[in-house]
Amino acid sequence: xxxxxxxxxxxxxxxxxxxxxxxxxxxxxxxxxxxxxxxxxxxxxxxxxxxxxxxxxxxxxxxxxxxxxxxxxxxxxxxxxxxxxxxxxxxxxxxxxxxxxxxxxxxxxxxxxxxxxxxxxxxxxxxxxxxxxxxxxxxxxxxxxxxxxxxxxxxxxxxxxxxxxxxxxxxxxxxxxxxxxxxxxxxxxxxxxxxxxxxxxxxxxxxxxxxxxxxxxxxxxxxxxxxxxxxxxxxxxxxxxxxxxxxxx
Amino acid sequence: xxxxxxxxxxxxxxxxxxxxxxxxxxxxxxxxxxxxxxxxxxxxxxxxxxxxxxxxxxxxxxxxxxxxxxxxxxxxxxxxxxxxxxxxxxxxxxxxxxxxxxxxxxxxxxxxxxxxxxxxxxxxxxx
Numbered sequence: 294x295x296x297x298x299x300x301x302x303x304x305x306x307x308x309x310x311x312x313x314x315x316x317x318x319x320x321x322x323x324x325x326x327x328x329x330x331x332x333x334x335x336x337x338x339x340x341x342x343x344x345x346x347x348x349x350x351x352x353x354x355x356x357x358x359x360x361x362x363x364x365x366x367x368x369x370x371x372x373x374x375x376x377x378x379x380x381x382x383x384x385x386x387x388x389x390x391x392x393x394x395x396x397x398x399x400x401x402x403x404x405x406x407x408x409x410x411x412x413x414x415x416x417x418x419x420x421x422x423x424x425x426x427x428x429x430x431x432x433x434x435x436x437x438x439x440x441x442x443x444x445x446x447x448x449x450x451x452x453x454x455x456x457x458x459x460x461x462x463x464x465x466x467x468x469x470x471x472x473x474x475x476x477x478x479x480x481x482x483x484x485x486x487x488x489x490x491x492x493x494x495x496x497x498x499x500x501x502x503x504x505x506x507x508x509x510x511x512x513x514x515x516x517x518x519x520x521x522x523x524x525x526x527x528x529x530x531x532x533x534x535x536x537x538x539x540x541x542x
Numbered sequence: 543x544x545x546x547x548x549x550x551x552x553x554x555x556x557x558x559x560x561x562x563x564x565x566x567x568x569x570x571x572x573x574x575x576x577x578x579x580x581x582x583x584x585x586x587x588x589x590x591x592x593x594x595x596x597x598x599x600x601x602x603x604x605x606x607x608x609x610x611x612x613x614x615x616x617x618x619x620x621x622x623x624x625x626x627x628x629x630x631x632x633x634x635x636x637x638x639x640x641x642x643x644x645x646x647x648x649x650x651x652x653x654x655x656x657x658x659x660x661x662x663x664x665x666x667x668x669x
Contacts, residue, residue, distance in 0.1 A: 522617065529591070
């Protein structure tokens with residue numbers, strides 16, 4: 294709690310110092326709620342059987358284009374899972390998981406609110422998302438990226454985020470559901486009545502899905518610090534697992 | 543190998559549903575998560591590393607032969623936060639009793655459900 298207050302105080306001071314008078318409106322950079330702090334994934338009992346790797350037990354409404362790709366996916370989670378040694382999951386080559394798949398990685402993330410910007414700092418491979426809330430639009434000068442380009446605004450105490458400009462190399466979950474460069478992820482993020490960070494997600498991609506679909510992720514506040522989890526360390530485990538698989542009596 | 547495995551297998555399948563097993567990438571491919579066995583031995587190495595903490599421990603069979611077993615767990619960050627583990631948790635020579643799912647191919651390896659120290663005190667699971 295003390296840390297959050299300190300972060301808020303620093304953010305307020307930065308606002309005062311950084312904004313020249315008249316450069317922006319009086320409330321530019323202000324936030325509708327304090328989402329700052331370290332959060333870890335929270336799964337309800339009813340999602341226990343699949344919540345670690347998919348938004349829903351059923352597959353989303355995929356087009357033929359997406360089904361063809363899904364059928365070639367070799368995930369390490371879900372009903373079609375294979376061993377790490379046999380997977381073609383891009384995350385095992387240490388490519389970023391993308392958005393919204395980053396929410397499936399079972400490590401905490403810290404939300405840091407700066408004037409005009411909300412940052413998500415993920416423990417998993419120290420990935421970040423920068424969600425600009427200062428009124429700017431999407432960049433149009435960048436090639437498609439792994440985590441997408443996020444623009445946000447506040448509707449009351451809810452942070453509304455639109456993320457676009459993705460490459461098509463990531464999966465939307467850990468079971469291998471693909472997407473195209475047309476992916477558009479809409480998020481509504483707020484602290485709900487239970488004190489959980491609730492992220493309501495709408496996934497749109499006319500190439501991959503026959504209609505938009507929704508999912509939810511929840512996080513609970515924790516008194517932790519974000520530590521290190523380096524993807525390349527997975528390689529050492531792959532060697533370990535290979536030895537076990539190739540064991541002969 | 544089969545000789546001492548038989549003598550130490552306890553409560554097959556008992557731990558299923560206890561919630562202690564943490565699903566990991568392809569764990570069910572490498573380990574038979576429907577089975578459970580318990581081994582006691584002497585720690586030879588402890589690696590408090592990402593992505594999975596590993597305990598290596600030497601188990602003596604009834605005939606006196608010794609085999610080093612491995613035991614895989616969740617990440618060090620999670621064990622530190624939830625169970626108070628640290629890099630200094632085990633020293634070589636410490637006695638451990640480990641319950642876990644056996645490797646499907648018969649390799650001397652467990653995917654951990656429960657760890658007890660030399661006094662039988664739970665260090666993970668067992669509650």
